[in-house]
Amino acid sequence: MVLRSLFLGVIVFFITSCSGPTIEKRVEYDANYVPDGELLFMNNCASCHGIDGKLGVSGALDLSQSTLTKKEVSTVILKGREGMPPFDYLFKDDRELDAVAEHILSLRK
């Protein structure tokens, strides 16, 4: 019985390991990658907040008037708040979140 399930296991292993490309996706960590916070903001945030952060679509707060710390900004971006959807799915790694947060802070100047 034990031998038989072992045998089946080996068969299943061979069948699955021969079935072409795997679905699993791997993102290579590139130490030289510098994310473009402004671009990420344009593509994902400006529709509500506007390029300058002041647009205010569907209750979006004026980012140029925001008084949140960078850490608080990051939390709002990841988790969302009220009418703001969460964006945790968006970022490949922390550097992208950091770049967007930095860009938002720069809208205050």
Ligand code: HEC
């Ligand atoms: C669907 C519209 C929408 C999109 C897209 C959107 N936001 Fe917002 N955002 C809002 C709304 C609405 C609020 C106000 C939430 C509240 O009242 O608590 C908000 C609030 C914020 C705040 C808090 C400001 C403060 O001073 O409290 C930050 C920071 C922020 N958004 C950043 C972003 C970033 C970065 C993106 C893109 C990754 C983004 N938002 C995309 C609608 C949006």
